[in-house]
Amino acid sequence: MMDFLQRYVFAHFGYKMISLVLATGLWWALANDPVAEVEITMPIEFHRIPTNLEISSVNIPEAQVRVRGAERFIHELRAQEVHVELNLSDVKPGERTFDLTAQQVRLPRDLEVMQVVPSQVRLSFDVGMRREVPIHPRVIGNFAAGYRIAEVMAEPAAVTISGPKQRVQAVEAATTDPVDVSGNMGRATFTTNTFVPDPLVQIVNPAPIRVTVSMVKTSAEPMSKKPSE
Numbered sequence: 001m002m003d004f005l006q007r008y009v010f011a012h013f014g015y016k017m018i019s020l021v022l023a024t025g026l027w028w029a030l031a032n033d034p035v036a037e038v039e040i041t042m043p044i045e046f047h048r049i050p051t052n053l054e055i056s057s058v059n060i061p062e063a064q065v066r067v068r069g070a071e072r073f074i075h076e077l078r079a080q081e082v083h084v085e086l087n088l089s090d091v092k093p094g095e096r097t098f099d100l101t102a103q104q105v106r107l108p109r110d111l112e113v114m115q116v117v118p119s120q121v122r123l124s125f126d127v128g129m130r131r132e133v134p135i136h137p138r139v140i141g142n143f144a145a146g147y148r149i150a151e152v153m154a155e156p157a158a159v160t161i162s163g164p165k166q167r168v169q170a171v172e173a174a175t176t177d178p179v180d181v182s183g184n185m186g187r188a189t190f191t192t193n194t195f196v197p198d199p200l201v202q203i204v205n206p207a208p209i210r211v212t213v214s215m216v217k218t219s220a221e222p223m224s225k226k227p228s229e
Helices: 001-010 012-032 072-075 165-169
Strands: 035-042 043-048 054-055 061-069 083-086 094-099 111-117 120-136 147-155 158-164 174-178 187-192 209-217
Touching: 043 072, 043 187, 054 158, 061 072, 120 165
Parallel strands: 043 083, 120 174
Antiparallel strands: 035 061, 054 120, 061 111, 094 120, 120 158, 147 209, 187 209
C-alpha cells in the first residue's frame, strides 16, 4: 500500500500541487468573470454548392450573430473568428429556405450563440449558362453642322456572358459606355468598355471595346428658285 502511495500519489507531489493550485485558480477566475455579449454582422458563407448551379437571388442578407461568454473572451473575440455557414450540397434549381441557427455558426470555444438574425434566408438557384450577345455602342454628342452618323461598328461585335440561365436568356445585348463624337466630321475610333445591366450576369473575359464612328455630310439643300420675271 505504501509503495502504491509513494509511486502514484506522492511521486512528483510538488508538481501536482502546483497544477492543482493553477486549475483551482483558473476555475475561480472563470466562475467570477463577468458575462458579456456582443453582436457581430458578417456575410453568410455558402459551402459545397453544386458546380452546375448558381445563386440567382439579387439580395442576400448578412447575418447578425449575438454571442455571449466570459467578458475577457468577448473582448478578445475577432469578427473573422465567427462564421455563418450554409451547406448547399443538396440544392436544386428553384427556391429554397434555410434556417439560420446556432448550428450554422462556427465560433471559438467557451462562447455561446444567443441569437441569429435573420432566423431564415430564402434563396433562388438556377443552372449556369453561357451565350454570346451583340454589343450595341452608345453614341452621344453634338454633331457638326451638316453632318450625320453614317455607320457605327464595334470590335469585337459581340461578347460572351454567363450567369443564371433565366437571367442570361433575358439579356438582349451588351452596351458600351457613352462615346462622344461631338465635332467629328469623318471617321474616328474610340476605346471604351461594355456592360450588362443585370448584376448577376457577368461578361466572360472582359476587355476594352473599339467603337468606330463614321460621319458623312448631309445632302446639300436644293437651291431656291429665282422669282419669275
